[in-house]
């Protein structure tokens with residue numbers, strides 16, 4: 001990753017600090033960009049009279065606002081870099097900086113993948129919804145089928161999405177893709193998202209039944225895995241950091257579904273559960289956690305509410321319960337469950353384990369709206 005090609009918009013931040021006569025500002029930076037934190041602190045302190053505190057704890061999203069703690073330290077404003085504002089009350093002045101990356105790789109290597117995905121979408125156009133009247137075995141097969149659960153498409157557009165660093169490139173890529181013959185839409189999601197085309201690891205609300213397949217502009221598998229688990233639609237990836245063009249295979253998604261299937265099946269036998277509540281403002285789903293506790297009681301099982309800021313095996317594995325249900329960041333259960341000694345499942349998966357939701361309804365991604 002070429003860090004010099006990121007735009008941290010420091011000049012705008014310095015202007016705001018000067019205008020507000022801010023004396024103490026906190027900087028919150030995602031893990032991948034922290035290597036540049038000290039350099040940024042120098043630039044800010046050289047540009048104005050504000051002192052800068054780095055909020056050095058791990059930060060993975062705008063769900064993780066440190067405002068309460070920073071307020072206690074006398075901080076007047078938080079500059080939050082690399083994420084966009086969510087539908088949560090930050091409680092103090094906040095300057096969100098998306099941190100864009102200049103890197104516009106060639107589309108050409110991607111076109112054969114997109115063409116294949118388009119053809120797969122064509123086959124789904126107008127197909128019927130799968131019947132819910134089926135045997136237990138067929139219902140479980142349907143759960144494990146990454147694609148079969150998706151409702152029929154009414155169109156076969158290419159959904160163009162990205163992570164926040166690359167969203168400014170979407171209009172230019174839309175034009176290029178249209179010139180290559182694709183019918184492209186940049187989907188607009190719900191309140192948790194700030195920009196058209198934006199996706200988060202916990203929110204893909206821009207998806208709709210006009211979109212037959214996706215192109216994700218960004219790096220890593222984190223957002224793509226969530227999007228395919230959520231939609232069952234083919235997804236191609238163009239990575240502006242490495243210029244690599246590739247796809248997420250449905251075999252990969254089906255492997256994850258098999259793992260979820262196994263954890264749900266084991267959890268059916270569990271009698272006691274730890275119910276995790278995230279303390280981070282954008283992950284806190286207390287009502288959902290309470291509903292899970294009531295649901296467990298309805299089925300004669302026990303649920304203990306455990307509130308944590310960070311979730312990790314060393315912080316929960318020792319509790320004498322049979323399994324955990326996670327209402328904090330949805331990706332903790334999906335991406336990290338192998339690290340835990342006991343089953344760690346999502347609220348939806350608990351509902352399947354308790355028989356409240358049916359296997360044949362297909363896998364439902366745990367989205368935070």
Ligand code: SF4
Pocket residue numbers: 060061062063064200201202203282283328329330331368
């Ligand atoms: S809840 Fe998880 S996936 Fe969503 S923004 Fe926060 S860290 Fe990312």
